[in-house]
Amino acid sequence: MSQKITVTVKDHSYPIYVGAGLLEQAGEIIAPILSRPQSVIITDENVARHQLSRLEKSLTNAGIAFSTLILPAGEATKSFDQLQNVLDQLLELKLERSDKIIAFGGGVIGDLVGFAASIYQRGIGFIQIPTTLLSQVDSSVGGKCGINTPRGKNLVGSFHQPDLVLTDVTTLDSLPERQVRAGYAEVVKYGLINDVDFFTWLESNGEKIIAGDRLAQTHAILTSCRAKAHVVAEDEKEKGNRALLNLGHTFGHALEAECGYADTLIHGEAVAIGMVMAFDLSVRMGLCPQADAETVRQHLERLALPTRISDPKHALSNIPMTAQRLFDHTLHDKKASGGKVTFVLTRGLGQAFLCKDVAPDNIKAIFQQSLDAAD
Ligand SMILES: NC(=O)c1ccc[n+]([C@@H]2O[C@H](COP(=O)([O-])OP(=O)(O)OC[C@H]3O[C@@H](n4cnc5c(N)ncnc54)[C@H](O)[C@@H]3O)[C@@H](O)[C@H]2O)c1
Numbered sequence: 337m338s339q340k341i342t343v344t345v346k347d348h349s350y351p352i353y354v355g356a357g358l359l360e361q362a363g364e365i366i367a368p369i370l371s372r373p374q375s376v377i378i379t380d381e382n383v384a385r386h387q388l389s390r391l392e393k394s395l396t397n398a399g400i401a402f403s404t405l406i407l408p409a410g411e412a413t414k415s416f417d418q419l420q421n422v423l424d425q426l427l428e429l430k431l432e433r434s435d436k437i438i439a440f441g442g443g444v445i446g447d448l449v450g451f452a453a454s455i456y457q458r459g460i461g462f463i464q465i466p467t468t469l470l471s472q473v474d475s476s477v478g479g480k481c482g483i484n485t486p487r488g489k490n491l492v493g494s495f496h497q498p499d500l501v502l503t504d505v506t507t508l509d510s511l512p513e514r515q516v517r518a519g520y521a522e523v524v525k526y527g528l529i530n531d532v533d534f535f536t537w538l539e540s541n542g543e544k545i546i547a548g549d550r551l552a553q554t555h556a557i558l559t560s561c562r563a564k565a566h567v568v569a570e571d572e573k574e575k576g577n578r579a580l581l582n583l584g585h586t587f588g589h590a591l592e593a594e595c596g597y598a599d600t601l602i603h604g605e606a607v608a609i610g611m612v613m614a615f616d617l618s619v620r621m622g623l624c625p626q627a628d629a630e631t632v633r634q635h636l637e638r639l640a641l642p643t644r645i646s647d648p649k650h651a652l653s654n655i656p657m658t659a660q661r662l663f664d665h666t667l668h669d670k671k672a673s674g675g676k677v678t679f680v681l682t683r684g685l686g687q688a689f690l691c692k693d694v695a696p697d698n699i700k701a702i703f704q705q706s707l708d709a710a711d
């Protein structure tokens with residue numbers, strides 16, 4: 337049993353299938369959209385260890401020949417070096433423009449493979465098979481692809497929509513708990529942007545999602561994908577409201593860059609801290625009730641996500657950082673225009689909005705507050 341959501345963008349619509357055991361059906365679902373029964377699976381070493389044999393068996397059963405490229409795991413793989421490696425190997429395999437490649441993994445694999453697909457022979461099709469909670473609720477949908485540079489997150493990339501997203505919730509069974517919690521931060525994001533009822537549901541069901549409750553996970557994935565599909569259909573290339581999906585990200589990306597895209601701080605954790613900062617900034621600017629910022633902080637803390645840079649339980653607190661350096665990173669944000677960064681602020685739970693006019697001193701003050709915060 338699977339459920340289907342359709343993402344409709346101007347000249348390209350595609351389905352997201354969500355269900356348990358879909359990997360076993362991957363071959364039959366993929367075969368009809370291939371121009372010939374041949375493909376390339378690109379994955380990382382952890383996904384290969386835990387889940388690859390299921391996908392390979394399914395493709396074989398459907399008569400699809402394939403090669404498999406296994407990349408190193410972790411954020412550092414979203415790099416120029418790995419992009420070149422992937423492109424070289426696709427060329428070596430003589431992939432044709434009408435072929436499709438399969439991104440099998442978390443957001444790192446999805447973002448890198450999507451970008452490679454968008455520039456290989458000026459663009460080939462690709463299929464997303466996301467295997468982390470984060471990629472199932474967010475990164476596999478919407479076509480943002482790219483790599484990091486030392487100057488900032490995702491600064492080189494493209495918009496390239498997949499042809500199909502195949503989400504098998506059972507892949508989450510082998511995902512380390514820290515990664516499930518990090519993915520949960522992006523789930524909470526949808527509630528905080530514009531769906532207070534979903535946030536209320538998460539307050540009662542968040543722990544179940546982390547604990548692996550299949551029904552709760554499926555509900556969270558479907559709700560998140562529907563929300564993202566709606567935003568992407570209205571604004572594929574982020575000319576306007578798609579930027580709301582960036583709640584917490586301008587702060588979070590600055591932290592990730594300062595940590596050198598190492599395992600010290602993973603994306604979802606950075607987003608958790610960043611969302612708290614976005615609420616704190618909104619309170620500081622007199623836009624949002626303090627009580628709502630407190631509700632968000634307490635919810636994320638209860639789910640064992642970091643909420644401040646100074647959190648002594650998190651390795652991030654050992655990295656030397658200054659508010660000025662963190663602020664400098666924000667100037668590279670892709671939402672910047674005329675030297676000013678657009679921030680996602682909020683009037684309260686489920687009431688996010690875009691603001692082009694935030695004083696630099698307020699931004700630095702919020703970084704400083706997070707650096708200094710104590711229990
Ligand atoms: N394109 C977008 O719209 C979008 C949205 C959100 C995040 N992102 C990007 O996604 C990336 C983060 O993605 P992520 O959190 O999925 O991280 P990830 O891809 O690094 O995966 C997290 C870890 O889990 C391992 N893993 C993956 N699936 C597994 C499984 N089923 N069992 C065991 N181990 C497994 C991976 O090897 C890795 O070590 C960031 O680069 C972020 O910028 C992109």
Ligand SMILES: O=C(O)C(=O)C[C@@H](O)[C@H](O)[C@H](O)COP(=O)(O)O
Pocket residue numbers: 474478480489490522574578579581582585670
């Ligand atoms: O899909 C989007 O749009 C998002 O902003 C989703 C984010 O969760 C994601 O991390 C995205 O990659 C950030 O985009 P960026 O443009 O700030 O790099």
Ligand SMILES: [Zn+2]
Pocket residue numbers: 474522585603607
């Ligand atoms: Zn994100």
